Amino acid sequence: MGAEYHDPESRRRRSPWGVLALVMLTGIALMKNGVDMALGPPQPAAAAALGRSQGETFTPVTAVETLEHAPADRIRIPSLDIDAPLMNVGLDPDGWIEAPPAEDPDIAGWYQNGIAPGQRGTAVIVGHVDNATGPAVFYGLGSVKTGRRIEVPRLDGSTAVFEVYGVEVYDKEEFPGSQVYGDTGYPELRVITCGGAYSRERGYDANVVVFARLVSSR
Numbered sequence: 001m002g003a004e005y006h007d008p009e010s011r012r013r014r015s016p017w018g019v020l021a022l023v024m025l026t027g028i029a030l031m032k033n034g035v036d037m038a039l040g041p042p043q044p045a046a047a048a049a050l051g052r053s054q055g056e057t058f059t060p061v062t063a064v065e066t067l068e069h070a071p072a073d074r075i076r077i078p079s080l081d082i083d084a085p086l087m088n089v090g091l092d093p094d095g096w097i098e099a100p101p102a103e104d105p106d107i108a109g110w111y112q113n114g115i116a117p118g119q120r121g122t123a124v125i126v127g128h129v130d131n132a133t134g135p136a137v138f139y140g141l142g143s144v145k146t147g148r149r150i151e152v153p154r155l156d157g158s159t160a161v162f163e164v165y166g167v168e169v170y171d172k173e174e175f176p177g178s179q180v181y182g183d184t185g186y187p188e189l190r191v192i193t194c195g196g197a198y199s200r201e202r203g204y205d206a207n208v209v210v211f212a213r214l215v216s217s218r
Contacts, residue, residue, distance in 0.1 A: 108126065
């Protein structure tokens with residue numbers, strides 16, 4: 001499950017954003033529904049809306065130098081006490097985005113066929129909200145506030161630092177793939193988990209999406 005370094009150009013050539021958007025727009029869960037559990041699902045706090053119209057992009061006030069490609073290693077959200085290792089995830093044989101193993105609630109996944117955190121474009125990190133034993137890595141993701149920082153240490157020794165500028169909850173049947181995954185022209189990050197209402201038959205009916213942009217690196 002450790003990340004491996006690959007040629008940046010080959011990574012860029014293998015970025016199937018259209019496939020990702022299509023998967024989400026079908027209404028299938030990012031991680032194929034929540035795990036069936038006896039307890040009710042956790043409900044995220046009120047989301048911090050993007051405050052912009054559909055399709056409008058965010059423009060940072062200060063330009064930040066983008067980073068070269070390097071695989072992501074961990075994700076830290078200090079305000080939520082999240083400090084989790086990342087594993088590489090891709091697409092499964094059916095074309096769905098893979099999730100980290102449900103039996104390991106403390107690990108998240110970086111979509112390795114897309115953008116590395118800190119590069120120009122939109123990097124994507126996913127994780128479970130819970131599993132059969134209780135809360136998982138992104139249980140509290142919906143409560144993160146705008147202005148909070150997300151740190152992504154990378155395998156080249158650098159750390160990409162992002163600032164949250166919006167949190168949205170999208171119904172899986174109306175997931176705006178192009179808005180979530182699209183290239184804004186800046187280095188951005190999306191952190192995604194399941195959310196919304198829960199049923200044993202269908203799992204969670206929505207996705208919590210955190211929007212963040214690169215503000216520094218070290």
